[in-house]
């Protein structure tokens with residue numbers, strides 16, 4: 001492993017911002033630190049950079065503790081949210097900065113600057129003033145500047161979050177390609193799961209100073225380790241194992257994203273639309289389940305509280321029942337479907353979406369369901 005963090009804690013006075021973090025980043029691997037605001041992501045990154053002193057633990061590179069190595073000698077490249085370019089230098093002057101510090105000859109500098117600007121899609125921008133670039137262009141220059149000296153590790157702190165949404169999404173794809181082409185080993189801080197999943201080979205989800213789960217994006221997305229991680233990853237509703245088995249045919253505690261239920265005239269569930277919100281590419285509904293099961297007229301609400309209400313939900317004959325005993329602690333949607341437990345998010349197409357008060361049929365999209373734990 002190239003970078004290894006063992007038992008890293010960082011304190012700001014009485015506050016422990018990072019607690020006992022273990023994490024490894026392999027050669028050529030991109031790992032995203034993902035978590036809500038204030039969970040300690042930036043502090044951990046700064047500790048790796050040498051900008052914060054850990055109160056405990058070891059930051060090692062290729063097995064060697066870097067505690068005694070000052071920031072500028074660690075061979076790590078840094079990119080922050082706002083780029084922090086030198087305003088009095090032109091684009092080439094910014095990108096060449098690290099090479100100049102290393103006293104690389106002028107010709108070497110020029111060739112490397114040209115190469116990096118091509119790589120970040122800014123060929124020909126050498127003499128442009130950085131103050132006259134767009135936010136997205138400035139971040140590309142910052143990235144080129146960080147990559148120019150061939151850092152052994154790239155540390156990116158919310159590199160795209162100052163940009164507007166559309167630009168952020170397209171630059172995230174570019175950045176993912178760039179990191180792969182440059183063969184970079186990188187640790188990227190972000191609070192945006194789309195961005196983390198676009199960029200990273202592995203995602204480390206942080207909460208309250210600790211890493212709660214590390215894994216490939218698809219695994220973390222499909223199998224969050226606990227309810228909080230599931231909620232952070234967009235699961236607005238959590239069902240206990242028994243409810244999930246009866247409603248969805250999944251015998252485990254699950255988190256549902258809005259896309260888990262979608263309007264489909266042939267769907268097995270029946271619901272009443274309570275609210276409707278238009279989003280970019282779909283319509284988001286709040287619905288109350290009023291009927292379920294493959295037979296029209298089966299009434300989930302009426303079944304509420306009835307012990308053994310096995311007729312609720314898709315036909316479960318032959319389904320694996322073992323999950324019914326799964327721990328349901330923390331589940332907010334419970335078997336019985338009474339009151340707010342009946343309310344779910346769902347999606348509908350933009351064309352002719354249903355309105356509040358309408359009855360709709362819903363189909364289950366298993367890509368919108370995460371199995372928890």
Ligand SMILES: Nc1ncnc2c1ncn2[C@@H]1O[C@H](COP(=O)(O)OP(=O)(O)OP(=O)(O)O)[C@@H](O)[C@H]1O
Pocket residue numbers: 012015017035036037038039040041042043044191
């Ligand atoms: N210089 C500091 N002095 C004191 N407390 C700090 C300092 N920097 C951060 N903290 C605190 O440490 C905790 C972690 O902060 P940190 O900036 O690492 O979180 P983060 O996950 O990166 O959040 P964000 O996404 O909002 O930047 C927070 O409670 C924060 O208030």
